[in-house]
Amino acid sequence: MQQLPIGATKMLSTVKPLLAETAAETKITARGVSVFYGEKQALFDVDVDIPKNSVMAFIGPSGCGKSTFLRCINRMNDTIPIARTEGTITIDGRDIDDPELDVVELRARVGMVFQKPNPFPKSIYENVAYGPRIHGLANSKSELDGIVENSLRRAGLMKEVHDRMNEPGTGLSGGQQQRLCIARAIATSPDVMLMDEPCSALDPIATARVEELIDELRESLTIIIVTHSMQQAARVSQRTAFFHLGKLVEESETTTMFRNPSDQRTQDYITGRFG
Amino acid sequence: MTEISADPIRVTHNWGSNEARRRVKARYTADRRLQFYGIAAIGTAMALLAVLFTSLIHAGIAAFTTTKVELDIFLDPAQIDREKPAKANYRKLVRGAFKSYFPDVKSRSQERQLYGIMSNGADYILRDYVVGNTDKIGQTVKILVPVSDPFDQLYKRIIPRRIDALSIDRIALFNALRQQGVLSVVDGSGVVRTTVYVDPGKVPSEGGLEAADYDAMVKEGLRSLFLKEYSRSYEEIVSDAAAGKLKALVAADPSLVGKTIDVDLPLAANYDNLLQTGQATMRNPRFSSDDEFVWFDSLEARGLIANPFSWELFFNADSRFPELAGLMGALSGSFLALLVCFLLSFPIGIATAVYLEEFAPKNRITDIIEVNINNLAAVPSVVFGLLGLALFLNTFGMPRSAPLVGGMVLALMTLPTIIVATRAALKAVPPSIREAALGVGASKQQVTMHHVLPLAMPGILTGTIIGLAQALGETAPLLLIGMNAFIPSIENIGLTQPAMALPTQIFSWADSPERGFVSRTSAAILVLLGFLIVMNLIAVYLRSKLERKW
Numbered sequence: 001m002q003q004l005p006i007g008a009t010k011m012l013s014t015v016k017p018l019l020a021e022t023a024a025e026t027k028i029t030a031r032g033v034s035v036f037y038g039e040k041q042a043l044f045d046v047d048v049d050i051p052k053n054s055v056m057a058f059i060g061p062s063g064c065g066k067s068t069f070l071r072c073i074n075r076m077n078d079t080i081p082i083a084r085t086e087g088t089i090t091i092d093g094r095d096i097d098d099p100e101l102d103v104v105e106l107r108a109r110v111g112m113v114f115q116k117p118n119p120f121p122k123s124i125y126e127n128v129a130y131g132p133r134i135h136g137l138a139n140s141k142s143e144l145d146g147i148v149e150n151s152l153r154r155a156g157l158m159k160e161v162h163d164r165m166n167e168p169g170t171g172l173s174g175g176q177q178q179r180l181c182i183a184r185a186i187a188t189s190p191d192v193m194l195m196d197e198p199c200s201a202l203d204p205i206a207t208a209r210v211e212e213l214i215d216e217l218r219e220s221l222t223i224i225i226v227t228h229s230m231q232q233a234a235r236v237s238q239r240t241a242f243f244h245l246g247k248l249v250e251e252s253e254t255t256t257m258f259r260n261p262s263d264q265r266t267q268d269y270i271t272g273r274f275g
Numbered sequence: 276m277t278e279i280s281a282d283p284i285r286v287t288h289n290w291g292s293n294e295a296r297r298r299v300k301a302r303y304t305a306d307r308r309l310q311f312y313g314i315a316a317i318g319t320a321m322a323l324l325a326v327l328f329t330s331l332i333h334a335g336i337a338a339f340t341t342t343k344v345e346l347d348i349f350l351d352p353a354q355i356d357r358e359k360p361a362k363a364n365y366r367k368l369v370r371g372a373f374k375s376y377f378p379d380v381k382s383r384s385q386e387r388q389l390y391g392i393m394s395n396g397a398d399y400i401l402r403d404y405v406v407g408n409t410d411k412i413g414q415t416v417k418i419l420v421p422v423s424d425p426f427d428q429l430y431k432r433i434i435p436r437r438i439d440a441l442s443i444d445r446i447a448l449f450n451a452l453r454q455q456g457v458l459s460v461v462d463g464s465g466v467v468r469t470t471v472y473v474d475p476g477k478v479p480s481e482g483g484l485e486a487a488d489y490d491a492m493v494k495e496g497l498r499s500l501f502l503k504e505y506s507r508s509y510e511e512i513v514s515d516a517a518a519g520k521l522k523a524l525v526a527a528d529p530s531l532v533g534k535t536i537d538v539d540l541p542l543a544a545n546y547d548n549l550l551q552t553g554q555a556t557m558r559n560p561r562f563s564s565d566d567e568f569v570w571f572d573s574l575e576a577r578g579l580i581a582n583p584f585s586w587e588l589f590f591n592a593d594s595r596f597p598e599l600a601g602l603m604g605a606l607s608g609s610f611l612a613l614l615v616c617f618l619l620s621f622p623i624g625i626a627t628a629v630y631l632e633e634f635a636p637k638n639r640i641t642d643i644i645e646v647n648i649n650n651l652a653a654v655p656s657v658v659f660g661l662l663g664l665a666l667f668l669n670t671f672g673m674p675r676s677a678p679l680v681g682g683m684v685l686a687l688m689t690l691p692t693i694i695v696a697t698r699a700a701l702k703a704v705p706p707s708i709r710e711a712a713l714g715v716g717a718s719k720q721q722v723t724m725h726h727v728l729p730l731a732m733p734g735i736l737t738g739t740i741i742g743l744a745q746a747l748g749e750t751a752p753l754l755l756i757g758m759n760a761f762i763p764s765i766e767n768i769g770l771t772q773p774a775m776a777l778p779t780q781i782f783s784w785a786d787s788p789e790r791g792f793v794s795r796t797s798a799a800i801l802v803l804l805g806f807l808i809v810m811n812l813i814a815v816y817l818r819s820k821l822e823r824k825w
Contacts, residue, residue: 074714076710076713076714079709079713081636081637104716104717104718105716106716107713107714107715107716108715108716109716111714111715112710112714113714114707114710114711114714116707118705118707118708118710118711119711120708120711120712120726121708121730130712130715130717130725131715131716131717134715134716134717134721134725135716181711184711184715185714185715187715188715188716
């Protein structure tokens, strides 16, 4: 085993012990996924299996294609006119490019949280209720109230906002806004949650709360998190994938990745030689 | 990590050197200069605006009051039928009441001049009053009726009683004669000495000296005084008595025929005054006699003249008489046209902009459409007027002068403004909001309708109001479709009824010769500006009220 810097070893001590059922069933399978923005190829032939009810972290330097791949999973790249995707991604064995599959339904079932907290400029209640409402998930006002409350509770925000549900969501602090966005995403009861650097705009305390939340949500959700922070990847994820220059370099259990990377580029990145 | 001091590119710089200090000073000077230019530009703009407003208010303020004369009228039940109060001869009643102030006035021509002090519309004002207050029949009522325009202007000190009788070039002519030394005062009256050839050719064989054309001889003679500047105006310098004087001279001494003689011809009255008193004034030709001044002064002295706020300016229809003309027709026409314009351009403009911005594929066709819409905003409005004339009036046979057509033409003009403003507002909605909505599974249409459009609404409304404000002030297209009709009644207001709009009303008043329309024009411009300011304030208010922070 190669000698890691002291910081990296210390970091690993915070990694959660792996669950016994790590070899659980696969939730998402990607085969030969390539993405082109016009002439430029941003992602090269990515193959990866993402296990159910676990957290997978995508790490890598800026512009390595990790966000691009994340956005493939709920077909957000379709909204960019010049983007073109090749290869197949299946969720629960179902091809997401299946013309039978409604992309709107896909996005409701694959929640997404963005880098910058982006609550709608509406009330806290409306922010969470919006998704269930447009998908017709609630048959009555009380049912909708229940969904909103439950989502806020699961996002750990209920205590802080229960007495100001009608105030604008944009009035919350950055960390609260991001948890509101998570509540909004889980309100449509997705089984996959995509998080694109959810903590990069937050302070350390807010980051810690979001990380705790991710750990709780893992029990019922498959979470994919893109992060720049290797400590965060080590803290929250069970498996980690390292992207570099549009290619998936290495994918393994998080402990293995940080203790004993098989690729020299991974080694260089996690020890801080580039990135 | 490389050592910074070892960097060969790095040069040492002395921030304390004179050179460096000079540069700092120069930078501050440049900053101040730029600031000065900005302040100077704003100052100039504000000064010009102040001049505009001052001159408009100065000219227009007079139109906000109307000079009125108080009449005591006995509403004689013998003359007014209670059942049909509108049918009575109100002219007779009004004139009788006014005449009673001046028992001395007897002759018909004097009476006519006297009634000229009152507005022509006085009888209608009394009629409307009686129709509205039938219970007053049989009583004596005091009502205020406007005075006619010249007296209104006289009371407001806008026109003088007497004006200069001679124009500047006539006075120059006179001064030229004075320098020649041919003008003098003989026996208390001014004369001009000129050489006259008593032309035998102008003495006809029949009638002899009695029928000779002395007038022509005088004119010939006067011409000799003005060899350099030939002008017909020299003829009026002598009075009508000049020919008579020549005739008397020749009659007294027939041997003068065929000779050239020097004669003193009497000056015309204005030139005589100018010679003897140094100035020549005459009664303002808007008044027909000096008696009118006496009567008006006596009314004023008796406290019967008042100058109250002119509600007529806002609530009357147009009129040939400035003291009765109001803006009601123009205001209602403008309102209806703007309503049509808004109802057409707002939905069409927003739908176009939303489609182009949010849904349309980016290709050559949408590029061409986009460029053309931007160019439409620069098309002169008169072209839209021509289009309306050719298409709406001629091809579709829609009614002439109607607010409906006016609104449609204005909508054509407003559309590009609304489309451009809406697209800008849609572009300004941050992409994070769209992503958030897409992320929870909203469809493209839901993203647009639930999130993007509401967030863009303040910008859209601002653009719309600015477009409508432009439309409100637009004159040329309305002139072309005939929305400058003369509408003296506000009874028939409707989308397809002939109407006029505020700017065309201003245009038509500005074109009218009566003095009262000068101030009415400025007042109408002030009203128009007032509406524009109000609309812009609404736009500012909406922008600050509806704008959400994110």
